[in-house]
Amino acid sequence: MKTDSGVAPGTATLRGKAAAAPQTGRQRLMAAALQLAATTRSLASLGLREVARQAGLNPNTFYRHFKNFDDLGLAVIEELAGELRQGLRERRRRPLGDALRLDAAKDPLELMRRAEGIIQESVALVLEFVTEHQQAYVVGIRELHGTSPVLRGALRKVFDELATDMAEDMLEIVPPQFVDAQAVHGIAAVVIREMAFYSLDYLEQPARRDQIRTEAQRFILMLLWGGMAMRMPQVLAARAR
Amino acid sequence: MKTDSGVAPGTATLRGKAAAAPQTGRQRLMAAALQLAATTRSLASLGLREVARQAGLNPNTFYRHFKNFDDLGLAVIEELAGELRQGLRERRRRPLGDALRLDAAKDPLELMRRAEGIIQESVALVLEFVTEHQQAYVVGIRELHGTSPVLRGALRKVFDELATDMAEDMLEIVPPQFVDAQAVHGIAAVVIREMAFYSLDYLEQPARRDQIRTEAQRFILMLLWGGMAMRMPQVLAARAR
DNA sequence: CGGCAAAGTAGACGAGTGTCTACGACGATG
DNA sequence: CATCGTCGTAGACACTCGTCTACTTTGCCG
Numbered sequence: 001m002k003t004d005s006g007v008a009p010g011t012a013t014l015r016g017k018a019a020a021a022p023q024t025g026r027q028r029l030m031a032a033a034l035q036l037a038a039t040t041r042s043l044a045s046l047g048l049r050e051v052a053r054q055a056g057l058n059p060n061t062f063y064r065h066f067k068n069f070d071d072l073g074l075a076v077i078e079e080l081a082g083e084l085r086q087g088l089r090e091r092r093r094r095p096l097g098d099a100l101r102l103d104a105a106k107d108p109l110e111l112m113r114r115a116e117g118i119i120q121e122s123v124a125l126v127l128e129f130v131t132e133h134q135q136a137y138v139v140g141i142r143e144l145h146g147t148s149p150v151l152r153g154a155l156r157k158v159f160d161e162l163a164t165d166m167a168e169d170m171l172e173i174v175p176p177q178f179v180d181a182q183a184v185h186g187i188a189a190v191v192i193r194e195m196a197f198y199s200l201d202y203l204e205q206p207a208r209r210d211q212i213r214t215e216a217q218r219f220i221l222m223l224l225w226g227g228m229a230m231r232m233p234q235v236l237a238a239r240a241r
Numbered sequence: 242m243k244t245d246s247g248v249a250p251g252t253a254t255l256r257g258k259a260a261a262a263p264q265t266g267r268q269r270l271m272a273a274a275l276q277l278a279a280t281t282r283s284l285a286s287l288g289l290r291e292v293a294r295q296a297g298l299n300p301n302t303f304y305r306h307f308k309n310f311d312d313l314g315l316a317v318i319e320e321l322a323g324e325l326r327q328g329l330r331e332r333r334r335r336p337l338g339d340a341l342r343l344d345a346a347k348d349p350l351e352l353m354r355r356a357e358g359i360i361q362e363s364v365a366l367v368l369e370f371v372t373e374h375q376q377a378y379v380v381g382i383r384e385l386h387g388t389s390p391v392l393r394g395a396l397r398k399v400f401d402e403l404a405t406d407m408a409e410d411m412l413e414i415v416p417p418q419f420v421d422a423q424a425v426h427g428i429a430a431v432v433i434r435e436m437a438f439y440s441l442d443y444l445e446q447p448a449r450r451d452q453i454r455t456e457a458q459r460f461i462l463m464l465l466w467g468g469m470a471m472r473m474p475q476v477l478a479a480r481a482r
Numbered sequence: 483c484g485g486c487a488a489a490g491t492a493g494a495c496g497a498g499t500g501t502c503t504a505c506g507a508c509g510a511t512g
Numbered sequence: 513c514a515t516c517g518t519c520g521t522a523g524a525c526a527c528t529c530g531t532c533t534a535c536t537t538t539g540c541c542g
Contacts, residue, residue, distance in 0.1 A: 025489070041388045045286040048530060058491050059530085065489090142386050145441070147282045183463070190460065193438060194431060200386070218471075219431065222424070226467025230459075266519070289500060299521050304501085306519090 026065040028055040030076050037142070038135035043073050044148040070150040073143065077151065080136045081158040084129075085165065091125045092169055111174065112228075116221055118173060123195075123217050127209075130199040138203070141196045159196075163189040179227045187223050194219060267306040269296040271317050278383070279376035284314050285389045311391040314384065318392065321377045322399040325370075326406065332366045333410055352415065353469075357462055359414060364436075364458050368450075371440040379444070382437045400437075404430040420468045428464050435460060 032055035037043040046069060052059040066072040130137050144155045166188040171181065179187075198216045202209055273296035278284040287310060293300040307313040371378050385396045407429035412422065420428075439457045443450055 041286055042283050045282055047528080049528075060492085060532095061490055063531085142388070145383050145386050147383070183459075186456070186460065187463075190435060193435070197434065215427070218424070219427065222428075222464065222467035222471050224467070225470040226463035226465070229466040229470040230463050288498080290498075300500085301502095301522085302520055 025055070025057055025061055026075075028057060029062060029065060030072065030079065031055070033072055034076055034080075034135050034139060037139045042146055043076075043139060043143055043151065044069055044146060070148055073148065073151045074154055077140070077143075077154045077158065080133070080140070081161075084133065084136065085158075085161060087129055087133075088126065088162065089165055091129060092122060092166075111178065112221070112225065115174065115224060116217075119217055119220050119224075123213060123220065126195055127199065127202055127213060127216075130202065134203055137196065137199050141200060144196075159192055160189065163192045166192065174224070174228075178231065179224075180231050183227050183231070187227055191220055191223065266296070266298055266302055267316075269298060270303060270306060271313065271320065272296070274313055275317055275321075275376050275380060278380045283387055284317075284380060284384055284392065285310055285387060311389055314389065314392045315395055318381070318384075318395045318399065321374070321381070322402075325374065325377065326399075326402060328370055328374075329367065329403065330406055332370060333363060333407075352419065353462070353466065356415065356465060357458075360458055360461050360465075364454060364461065367436055368440065368443055368454060368457075371443065375444055378437065378440050382441060385437075400433055401430065404433045407433065415465070415469075419472065420465075421472050424468050424472070428468055432461055432464065 029051055033043065033046060033051045036046055036051060036054055040046075048062050048069075049059040051072075052062055055061075062072075066075070140155055140158070143151045144159065146152060163185060167185040170179075170184050170188060174184075195216060198212055202212050205212070270292055274284065274287060274292045277287055277292060277295055281287075289303050289310075290300040292313075293303055296302075303313075307316070381396060381399070384392045385400065387393060404426060408426040411425050411429060415425075436457060439453055443453050446453070
């Protein structure tokens with residue numbers, strides 16, 4: 001009856017499993033739920049026994065650690081959100097030194113030209129990060145529009161935090177004279193959402209990856225242009241002198 | 242046991258139900274599935290018997306009309322997509338007469354000022370339309386990121402068609418000299434996606450509706466600005482003369 | 483060593499599910 | 513009138529599910 005999914009962990013058998021086996025039962029359950037949600041169905045509609053089976057545990061073990069499925073979902077989201085946020089921040093910081101900081105005195109066209117390069121790197125980094133965390137990303141974007149209000153709220157908060165981070169970084173690159181500081185957060189939020197969307201395509205259609213990558217870059221650049229043009233067309237115009 | 246959801250339709254009882262009762266069993270099943278998917282869980286994870294119960298039909302009736310749940314989902318999507326596309330086209334056409342067509346000869350700033358008004362109306366119309374088709378919209382955006390590849394593909398096609406329509410209309414308003422014709426489709430696609438996102442908020446948070454509305458307007462305007470600025474910063478600059 | 487709480491297991495319960503085969507109603511078409 | 517395909521119904525099958533109570537294992541702390 002025991003098929004192939006999980007190995008019985010209880011008594012004495014092997015403890016290091018296939019790929020970086022989580023040790024505590026709680027973590028095993030979370031990992032199993034994430035994997036199932038990424039491949040089979042929505043997180044909230046998973047079966048208690050299904051997850052336990054995937055984790056190689058007794059169904060009742062679930063009750064020891066979680067009471068709801070929302071509870072488990074929240075735990076998974078919380079764990080992954082921290083990792084994702086930290087990872088993105090690390091990577092986003094890396095390529096930008098103080099040397100690259102764009103001077104406010106320079107004209108906007110020069111600014112945009114250099115921003116283009118930075119965006120190129122950023123998009124590459126995000127997409128690279130996404131490929132390393134496929135399951136988390138797929139499930140995240142799924143549940144963002146899912147049925148559980150609890151998970152939706154949690155994920156919305158996560159995405160908002162990511163947007164805040166990105167806005168902060170954007171304001172470091174593009175001086176606030178050129179864009180409405182409040183609008184920057186809006187831009188970042190849209191970029192985050194759209195990047196998540198692009199990421200789905202990116203993961204599912206490996207053949208079109210280059211195309212998707214440049215598409216994403218163009219989109220972000222366009223948003224930045226729009227933000228600047230809306231704020232100060234006269235600056236753009238002034239450059240023509 | 243029979244609670245309140247559906248009335249037995251079979252033999253002789255009343256035939257006109259509460260609100261615009263669908264007549265054929267197939268339609269009843271589709272309506273029931275839509276309603277359940279909008280309120281309870283994802284379309285693919287619905288129960289066969291659950292839907293039949295909601296429709297007030299025998300579980301086995303499902304088999305007469307659909308074989309899969311993907312099958313039912315496709316039928317629902319197809320029906321609603323037609324209605325939605327047609328409805329949006331009708332409404333989008335209405336407020337734009339030939340009188341409002343923006344002259345290519347005019348300078349971009351004047352063009353954008355008038356585009357702002359048009360966008361204002363368009364956003365209002367879309368949101369109004371959305372409130373009239375809450376269920377369809379919620380389910381649509383849900384399944385766009387859902388688990389069934391079949392439904393995802395179908396919905397992606399629907400969204401793409403909507404984007405094509407919108408791009409077509411945008412090119413009627415904004416002459417192609419000002420924006421890259423290919424980029425317009427991209428802009429439209431993003432607008433459609435983001436509008437769907439805004440719509441969820443719009444439906445769920447009636448208190449913030451005005452805020453969301455203006456936010457959406459700003460976003461679209463910004464995208465348009467970005468598209469123009471990216472294409473021809475020199476045009477914007479030229480206006481300063 | 484003794485005890486105790488946390489973690490995991492075992493088995494059983496009623497309820498709900500997908501699917502199958504068989505049967506009744508009904509409107510067309512000949 | 514007979515017949516046939518469509519639509520809806522009825523009952524049953526094996527299965528999974530969530531939840532409950534009771535038991536065993538494990539590791540920790542004094």
